[in-house]
Amino acid sequence: MKNAIWALVAFVPFAACKKGSTPPTQSETITVSNVLKSQPLVESGTFQGTGSPALIMPGQSVTIKFSAAKGEAISFATMYGWSNDLFFAPANPGIAVYDSLGNPIQGDVSSQIKLWDNGTRLEQAPGPNVQHPGVAESKTISEVSGTDAQGNSYIPASQLVKATLTYNGNSYFTLTLENISGGTANETPLSPGVWAVSYIVGGSLLSPAPLYAAGQPTANGLTSIAEMGDNGPLSTYITGITGIFTPLSPILVVVYDGTDNPIYKTGALDPGHGLTPLAQKGNADTLAAYLKTLPGVRSVYVLPAPQTTVLLPVIGSTAGSTVSQQLNVLPGDRLAIATMYGFSNDWFFATTGNGVDATVKGDISSSIGLFDDGSAIEQFPGAGITQFNLAGTPLAESQPIAPVPNPNMFTTLPVVTDIIKVTLQ
Incomplete structure (x- = not known):
């Protein structure tokens, strides 16, 4: 942190004192x-659908507006609704919003979205008949790639959730998340979710895994999203670590x-x-x-x-x-x-x-x-x-x-x- 935080020449204390007769000092x-x-997070927030319950149904979308500096990224988490404890999120540290030259990235960034197993429930066949909460297990968070641990099949996450970045100028972006799962073998609603942007200091993100960590146990309220679609506990946590x-x-x-x-x-x-x-x-x-x-x-x-x-x-x-x-x-x-x-x-x-x-x-x-x-x-x-x-x-x-x-x-x-x-x- 000490080497790249401030691009300045070395400072040396110096004094300039006036000459002449003066009273005792x-x-x-x-x-x-x-x-x-x-705090490690510069911004964070929540998103949800417009109905009651506030799910994001196939064909519906939500938008997230945020600001970011070069090297910062946006992460989010939302439940695969018709599952026991699966959630969508980009791989850490999140979706990059600038290229290596500092140019804003725009367009379809869906390829960066992954499907994750929270590790707290055995998976049933995904669909509207999933019984909640299901059978408990105790594993670490892992990516679901093709099949889950119980052998249920999933098409790529990018074919279920579409993510589009738009640059609005002056470091502001809009991320649009659209549920495109309708008519697929993995049709599902998306739950209310949370999002976060970490500070970058000296070239390193203060929170490179703000919402979850692959290979680690779930924490900080993520289980409530992954199992129940409740974004309240995780929102409370990230709000507490968002600031200056x-x-x-x-x-x-x-x-x-x-x-x-x-x-x-x-x-x-x-x-x-x-x-x-x-x-x-x-x-x-x-x-x-x-x-x-x-x-x-x-x-x-x-x-x-x-x-x-x-x-x-x-x-x-x-x-x-x-x-x-x-x-x-x-x-x-x-x-x-x-x-x-x-x-x-x-x-x-x-x-x-x-x-x-x-x-x-x-x-x-x-x-x-x-x-x-x-x-x-x-x-x-x-x-x-x-x-x-x-x-x-x-x-x-x-x-x-x-x-x-x-x-x-x-x-x-x-x-x-x-x-x-x-x-x-």
């Missing part, structure tokens, strides 16, 4: 931590004696002094060099995390990254920071207003806001093809710097203090 230590309790994952770029810290925050101004266009590279790519070098030249700026630091450079969030039981820097400040000095919301197009965290009193002690996290630099077209955070830290190239726009709404058009974010913690001691 006091020592402060600023500590910044990524405290986000990250983002690193923070090396932290820019500035101590100044002026009356205006020198990093940014809301309501104004990015002036081109280096905030755009920070907000789009996490590179604070240009802005730090500019801040050194401003009257009233006493010191500037860029603080990378040890080993990883970026500040990683909490991942499972692994604590998030932390950086610290000793500061020498004067009475009346102000302090401000800035860091990129890594899995975005141009969002950045920064101290609001005219910074904070640099001589205060304690937790100053409540002074941090999340802002849109207005320099790049927005996409779903963590699932955008033009996001720099997901191997993309930002697409330019020109809008005033503004706070990021929450909820926003893509998702609901945790409160800022649950993502970044800043203390002065």
Whole structure:
């Protein structure tokens, strides 16, 4: 994870201090931590038919709209209704939605759908006369290819469920699932189902098997889908692991004696002094060099995390990254920071207003806001093809710097203090 998360040159802390006679300074230590309790799935949801019960009958279809970055995939699961415990799903990690060049894939992707045995019930001959729940067994999940373990025959899953991808632009896709089993030897309704998209971090998916794992026992509520067509338990599980994952770029810290925050101004266009590279790519070098030249700026630091450079969030039981820097400040000095919301197009965290009193002690996290630099077209955070830290190239726009709404058009974010913690001691 540490080698490919952030395509940046190495950062080295540096300070620019003004010369001249000054009153005695006091020592402060600023500590910044990524405290986000990250989740592995960027998006997830459910689908079902329109009737009651909400089955997807032969000839009917459902659609799933989602966003994805290069390397991410969509997985789903739905019951082969006229079976004891069979379900349809693509092979892990799911249906790829971009080719190796980053071009969106469109058209028929049915060949990626497989039929799976949940391993919890002996199979009867498939059809409307299957008796539920059937005889229990205890096996691992396995693919059904031609026949099941009891010798019942099945035509390929791609001849029972048709999957079609449509690219809607700006990293959005529509996956259409159509029940085409009517008139075949394996005619069946499809149950309500679930779907999921995993984050990709450093070239690896955080959850490469989000719904099931071949060769492993069923888990997390999948049995309810495979045996009963009930997507509730698995939906509850995946909802609980869907949310936000983002690193923070090396932290820019500035101590100044002026009356205006020198990093940014809301309501104004990015002036081109280096905030755009920070907000789009996490590179604070240009802005730090500019801040050194401003009257009233006493010191500037860029603080990378040890080993990883970026500040990683909490991942499972692994604590998030932390950086610290000793500061020498004067009475009346102000302090401000800035860091990129890594899995975005141009969002950045920064101290609001005219910074904070640099001589205060304690937790100053409540002074941090999340802002849109207005320099790049927005996409779903963590699932955008033009996001720099997901191997993309930002697409330019020109809008005033503004706070990021929450909820926003893509998702609901945790409160800022649950993502970044800043203390002065």
